[in-house]
Amino acid sequence: MKAAARSFLIPNYLNANTPAEYRGIQRDHVRLMTLDPVTGETFHNFFYQLNACLREGDLLVLNNSRTIPAxxxxxxxxxxxxxxxxxxxxxxxxxxxxxxxxxxxxxxxxxxxxxxxxxxxxxxxxxxxxxxxxxxxxxxxxxxxxxGEPLHYEYIETPWPLEMYQTVYASVPGSVEMPSAGRAFSWKLLNKLKQKGVKIAFVQLHAGLSYYGNDRWPNPSKHLEVFCVPKETAELVNKTKKNNGRVIAVGTTVVRALETAVNNAGNVEAQEGITRLYIQKGYPLKAVDGLLTGFHEPEASHLDLLTAFIEEDYLMKAYNEALTTGYLWHEFGDMNLILPMEEKL
Structure with a gap:
């Protein structure tokens, strides 16, 4: 994936350095690109319209790890x-x-x-x-x-308060970087999803450093992170799969946690500990059907994980489209849903 990933550059004006709330919009009003991994087709909307992409019986799994001032x-x-x-x-x-x-x-x-x-x-x-x-x-x-102070990288020019680096549902302190895929959720949107019949479950994975500075990134095969998959979540995942529902992970952290907890029978079981799982192209996903995530840097191993959901050509085509249409990158940026679409929004 690395050669394909390095084929794009993120212009400075697409580095989101300001939280949505300070840009004059609500959290859930960032943009949303939906990407169909079967056809490669893309759809452009706003995050508060996420409920139109999901259906009754789907399960949304969130990471409720809370960001500390690291x-x-x-x-x-x-x-x-x-x-x-x-x-x-x-x-x-x-x-x-x-x-x-x-x-x-x-x-x-x-x-x-x-x-x-x-x-x-x-x-x-x-x-x-x-x-x-x-x-x-x-x-x-x-x-x-x-x-302590919140961790931020070079593209963040303002020392935003710690609450800007939290999801609304964060409850278990431990992440040194925000599990940012869930940042755009509001309680209003979560309640709207529940009313539609979409189930909500939680895991914890305390996100470690994703960048060491000076063009150094973690070795994905050595990147250790603490996680916990509760019994209730494991049971909901297995029940959803049995009933032909779709399990959508909110963030690569959730994918790592759930796939780590898959047993030899192919079911998710309650588990906690340390994961070193490295997911890349060809990895046989057993627990997760779709992924909601942000837009990632070309050097990030997160892109390797995305190729377990979608072909590299489709992914790079969509990323280039996101670049040309002005999607914002990083934790304060826009969102990407990778999920087969049965109908357009």
């Missing part, structure tokens, strides 16, 4: 440093990334609020490291929320 600024031997948290390892340990700095195992970093962290080892992959904090549990989370 950027901590401190000092290492009087040198200012910036730490990006990535993945919780234990009550007091995190995997993280020091931005633009050189580190030595055993060094201590001082943060506000009498919080310190000692670099104890290398992370799962370079350039991640392991840090042991002087506080743990709720005390550590309290310090993170008091002194």
């Amino acid at each position: 950027v901590l600024k401190g000092k290492k031997q009087k040198q200012a440093i910036e730490l990006h948290l990535s993945r919780k390892l234990s009550n007091h340990e995190w995997e993280g990334l020091i931005v633009g700095g050189v580190f030595t195992i055993g060094e201590k970093i001082d943060f506000p609020g009498d919080l310190t962290a000692t670099i104890t080892g290398l992370g799962n992959e370079a350039p991640l490291i392991i840090l042991s904090f002087s506080k743990g549990g709720l005390d550590l989370y309290d310090a993170i929320y008091r002194y």
Whole structure:
């Protein structure tokens, strides 16, 4: 997929650097491109019209992980440093990334609020490291929320408040980046979907760092993330499939969680732990039939996952169409639904 993915460039004016609410529209009024993976046909609408794409008996699975302020600024031997948290390892340990700095195992970093962290080892992959904090549990989370800032990348020019990086249904803190596929949902739209007979279920997958800076991205085969598929969700997925309904994942995080929880019999079972699942072209999807997601950068492994749903040629044709028609990229941008369409909107 990489060669095809790199064949497009995102112009700066299509990098959404402002939340919809600050652009004068509601969350659910961003644009929606619906892409039929069977025919490659595209349809252009707005996200609040999503209910016209779904039908009674469908199941929408959301990631209710809540975004934490994962950027901590401190000092290492009087040198200012910036730490990006990535993945919780234990009550007091995190995997993280020091931005633009050189580190030595055993060094201590001082943060506000009498919080310190000692670099104890290398992370799962370079350039991640392991840090042991002087506080743990709720005390550590309290310090993170008091002194941390939301993670944002170069295309975001304004320090937006943390609530701008949350979905309306987020409830379980743990993601260092917003599970952004669900950001456009409003309670009004969710209630409209329920009234139509679309079922709603939740999983948790705490999103880790998707970009390490300096043109470095995680190795998708080594990218570890904590997830939980509750029993109620597993049962709803299996029941939906049995009744010929469609399971639509809201975000690549949901796809990873559900497909990780598929057992040898092809059913989803309640499960929690760490997933290292890498989904790409040819992967036999067993739990998920459709995907609601944003528009991804050419280097992102998310695009590899999308090719498990749709042929690369169709995907690249649709992405080029999105570029020429002005769709916005990234977490504050527009949305893409990949799902066979029985009729036009």
